Amino acid sequence: xxxxxxxxxxxxxxxxxxxxxxxxxxxxxxxxxxxxxxxxxxxxxxxxxxxxxxxxxxxxxxxxxxxxxxxxxxxxxxxxxxxxxxxxxxxxxxxxxxxxxxxxxxxxxxxxxxxxxxxxxxxxxxxxxxxxxxxxxxxxxxxxxxxxxxxxxxxxxxxxxx
Numbered sequence: 001x002x003x004x005x006x007x008x009x010x011x012x013x014x015x016x017x018x019x020x021x022x023x024x025x026x027x028x029x030x031x032x033x034x035x036x037x038x039x040x041x042x043x044x045x046x047x048x049x050x051x052x053x054x055x056x057x058x059x060x061x062x063x064x065x066x067x068x069x070x071x072x073x074x075x076x077x078x079x080x081x082x083x084x085x086x087x088x089x090x091x092x093x094x095x096x097x098x099x100x101x102x103x104x105x106x107x108x109x110x111x112x113x114x115x116x117x118x119x120x121x122x123x124x125x126x127x128x129x130x131x132x133x134x135x136x137x138x139x140x141x142x143x144x145x146x147x148x149x150x151x152x153x154x155x156x157x158x159x160x161x162x
Contacts, residue, residue: 006095
């Protein structure tokens with residue numbers, strides 16, 4: 001989402017937290033179309049009324065393996081569905097072409113393979129931090145996420161002052 005929304009003139013930089021960073025003409029669907037051999041397959045259930053959910057029974061192992069069991073169960077039960085149409089939304093102009101970006105790679109992510117995260121962050125020219133953790137790193141290690149956001153904010157503030 002920030003890849004396109006980041007083009008707003010009020011946005012100074014982008015911070016990706018174990019996320020998709022598509023290029024011009026790409027969508028999430030194109031990025032997940034041909035997973036590398038051996039890549040984990042996220043437990044996405046068949047669409048229901050145009051929305052997707054993760055299988056609750058496989059949620060923790062795939063999405064939040066480093067989150068305590070009770071919290072991961074709550075996350076599975078309260079997950080917000082995402083529209084099937086969101087998969088095919090293509091980027092017209094990625095903001096990372098013109099603005100600085102930072103990227104936190106979760107090295108144990110079972111939703112977006114770490115190698116895919118490395119590839120996307122490299123082509124975006126992102127400042128990268130790798131942290132051992134699951135896709136839900138923002139829950140399991142909020143300090144690491146906040147640290148990267150602070151680093152990005154200080155960097156763009158320094159650039160703006162110069």
